[in-house]
Amino acid sequence: MVVENLKNSRKAAAAIEPMFTERWSSKSFTNDSLSDDQIASLFEAAHWAPSSSNKQPWLFVYATDGPDRERFNSVLNEQNCKWAPNAAMLVLVFARTVGEDGGKIRTAQFDTGAAWMSFALQANRMGLNTRAMGGIDLDAAYAAAGIDRASFETVCALAVGAPGNEEDLAPEAREGNSANGRKDVSEIAFKGKFTS
């Protein structure tokens, strides 16, 4: 879904589904809350992602308001504090890197990334905006979400909500808030052998 109040002029160089260029990560959110059904749809999409041996090593802990939300906001770094507290929901994302049997799950971060992309595309289809954040206190995230650090790695946080326009964004966070571009595909995909 193209959100008209956000700046996105992305063009694909080959035939792809429009959702791939329509999704982008704005920092601007309205103060509309998310319904339980909307939240359920986002995690439903995320959990259909593929994973190595179907181990589904992703873990999402979310907060919308109240003390949970204050605790989650406190994990954000200074830059992300300028805009992410406006989003209807914050999600802390963890990857289970040690399985129930004590074995290492080598692809846990990769699998969790797949789940995040499913979440983000579903959000876009629903007219919602998402932005991931690595700029968080990775250690504090464990306590904020009640996660056992022996089995999980903190990956990132997600800001999720209805997309806002420029006025919904604090002036100090406005710069560069538009859809960015990508390297040429010839720089990232090679037939047979990598050539620099």
Ligand SMILES: Cc1cc2nc3c(=O)[nH]c(=O)nc-3n(C[C@H](O)[C@H](O)[C@H](O)COP(=O)(O)O)c2cc1C
């Ligand atoms: C794992 C990850 C960490 C990120 N960390 C931050 C962050 O801390 N703060 C921020 O404003 N954006 C962050 N981003 C957003 C990226 O800058 C953004 O996804 C990238 O520029 C590509 O833009 P797009 O998502 O609009 O396609 C992060 C994105 C990812 C996937």
